[in-house]
Amino acid sequence: xxxxxxxxxxxxxxxxxxELKEEELSPEASLYDELGLDSLDSVDLVVALxxxxxxxxxxxxxxxxxxxxxxxxxxxxxxIEKQKxxxxxxx
Amino acid sequence: xxxxxxVITGMGAISPFGIGVKPLMEGLYSGHSAVISQKSxxxxxxxxxxxxxxxxxxxxxxxxxxSRQYRRxxxxxxxxxxxxxxxxxxxxxxxxxxxxxxxxxVSFSSxxxxxxxxxxxxxxxxxxxxxxxxxxxxxxxxxxHTCAANIAHALNIKGRVISPxxxxxxxxxxxxxxYEAIKYGLQDFMLCGGSDELDAVVCGSFDxxxxxxxxxxxxxxxxxxxxxxxxxxxxxxxxxxxxILEAEESATRRGAHILAxxxxxxxxxxxTHLAQSHSDSIERCMEQALENxxxxxxxxxYINAHxxxxxxxxxxxxxAIRNVxxxxxxxxxxxxxHMGHTLGASGALELAASVRMLNDGILVPTLNLIHPGxxxxxxxxxMDIRRIQITTFLKNSFAFGGINSILxxxxxxxxxx
Numbered sequence: 455x456x457x458x459x460x461x462x463x464x465x466x467x468x469x470x471x472x473e474l475k476e477e478e479l480s481p482e483a484s485l486y487d488e489l490g491l492d493s494l495d496s497v498d499l500v501v502a503l504x505x506x507x508x509x510x511x512x513x514x515x516x517x518x519x520x521x522x523x524x525x526x527x528x529x530x531x532x533x534i535e536k537q538k539x540x541x542x543x544x545x
Numbered sequence: 546x547x548x549x550x551x552v553i554t555g556m557g558a559i560s561p562f563g564i565g566v567k568p569l570m571e572g573l574y575s576g577h578s579a580v581i582s583q584k585s586x587x588x589x590x591x592x593x594x595x596x597x598x599x600x601x602x603x604x605x606x607x608x609x610x611x612s613r614q615y616r617r618x619x620x621x622x623x624x625x626x627x628x629x630x631x632x633x634x635x636x637x638x639x640x641x642x643x644x645x646x647x648x649x650x651v652s653f654s655s656x657x658x659x660x661x662x663x664x665x666x667x668x669x670x671x672x673x674x675x676x677x678x679x680x681x682x683x684x685x686x687x688x689x690h691t692c693a694a695n696i697a698h699a700l701n702i703k704g705r706v707i708s709p710x711x712x713x714x715x716x717x718x719x720x721x722x723x724y725e726a727i728k729y730g731l732q733d734f735m736l737c738g739g740s741d742e743l744d745a746v747v748c749g750s751f752d753x754x755x756x757x758x759x760x761x762x763x764x765x766x767x768x769x770x771x772x773x774x775x776x777x778x779x780x781x782x783x784x785x786x787x788x789i790l791e792a793e794e795s796a797t798r799r800g801a802h803i804l805a806x807x808x809x810x811x812x813x814x815x816x817t818h819l820a821q822s823h824s825d826s827i828e829r830c831m832e833q834a835l836e837n838x839x840x841x842x843x844x845x846x847y848i849n850a851h852x853x854x855x856x857x858x859x860x861x862x863x864x865a866i867r868n869v870x871x872x873x874x875x876x877x878x879x880x881x882x883h884m885g886h887t888l889g890a891s892g893a894l895e896l897a898a899s900v901r902m903l904n905d906g907i908l909v910p911t912l913n914l915i916h917p918g919x920x921x922x923x924x925x926x927x928m929d930i931r932r933i934q935i936t937t938f939l940k941n942s943f944a945f946g947g948i949n950s951i952l953x954x955x956x957x958x959x960x961x962x
Contacts, residue, residue, distance in 0.1 A: 472613070490614070494617070494618075494681040494682065495681075497680075498682075501677065501678060501680065505678075
């Protein structure tokens with residue numbers, strides 16, 4: 455999956471589940487300060503990302519990384535990193 | 546400490562007749578029933594119900610008028626509550642600065658949190674043995690104080706928040722506790738009321754106790770039949786009612802339109818049975834409410850009954866009314882023939898309707914009451930619209946759990962009258 459595809463899918467989640475407007479969703483938009491998400495939203499965002507990208511967030515391993523996410527770009531980087539840990543299809 | 550006078554300055558309603566107090570009164574005054582068949586909606590959810598009728602809110606709720614930040618923690622019951630509260634706030638002309646002043650509180654409840662959200666929650670849990678896929682807002686939708694907490698959050702209320710879950714007595718008790726908070730000078734304004742959703746599982750719980758109507762599934766508008774000889778149980782409805790209570794001195798200072806005065810309240814336990822209130826405890830509750838109001842039975846000129854159409858419940862209430870009021874002929878009606886039993890909303894919705902009847906000089910009869918049943922006779926049942934100026938009435942509510950609650954409401958007279 456290319457970074458462009460990841461970005462489009464993340465955008466879709468933010469528009470459909472968090473009712474954000476597409477024009478607000480620049481890569482550097484701050485999720486909390488500019489887009490108004492909060493701690494409850496971050497819980498739901500993780501669940502939505504797990505569903506969309508078929509990985510599991512492991513609390514002990516990923517908590518710091520999740521906490522450090524501030525922008526859409528941070529989400530993209532987190533997804534790319536998580537996908538590297540996924541088993542290959544033939545494994 | 547001087548006790549404050551407590552008045553009603555605003556009302557809001559979401560009822561089986563629609564969104565707003567206006568459609569509620571149009572439905573009641575027109576004598577229509579809001580009960581319909583629920584079979585097609587319910588048979589996939591609970592396969593073996595006996596009762597297949599209900600009184601839903603048929604209009605789509607304007608949920609999107611509530612921003613997602615607040616809506617995400619609300620199931621339908623909290624959404625209906627906030628919509629009713631917003632109507633009541635507009636009716637009372639209360640500003641944002643009053644709402645956030647710390648002198649305004651909330652006393653609002655329901656039988657349970659959102660039934661719909663609760664079902665989704667457990668459907669997910671039982672199918673996966675995991676809570677991982679449950680959204681963060683769901684807990685706030687199913688918690689028992691979801692209505693009160695969500696109203697307080699959405700309106701930035703800083704005063705006290707009370708959620709007296711008391712099943713079908715919930716909103717009458719909530720209004721009574723709001724009345725006491727103002728009476729004792731603890732708050733100047735209270736947003737009071739209650740809500741509940743129509744849901745197959747909720748109806749099924751009444752069904753399980755043989756408390757639902759099941760002989761009118763093919764003629765829904767003919768049930769429930771409060772006090773009637775052919776009554777065979779209640780019919781669940783849904784909605785939310787909000788009553789704004791205010792200290793008289795505050796309402797006068799603001800130049801608010803005062804709709805009525807609350808002059809007394811009583812809530813007590815039956816103490817003998819969890820599923821039904823006996824005549825004795827209903828009598829005690831009426832007598833205590835009158836004593837709390839410094840009134841006697843002869844001062845009461847209408848009773849808005851709880852009467853849900855169950856065999857035993859209506860019998861107990863009719864017996865208690867006869868014992869307390871004798872043959873004085875106090876007009877009595879129940880509004881559940883029109884809109885079913887709206888459970889946690891019923892006290893507030895029926896109180897709002899009764900306050901309008903008080904001001905309009907019209908008393909609505911008990912729909913579907915044609916022949917008073919054995920044991921229900923000997924009281925002045927309203928069988929037709931009656932145009933009459935009343936001054937003081939009782940609002941009765943009784944609940945599973947043996948919780949009786951009664952409010953005493955009076956036409957508002959200025960103090961120097």
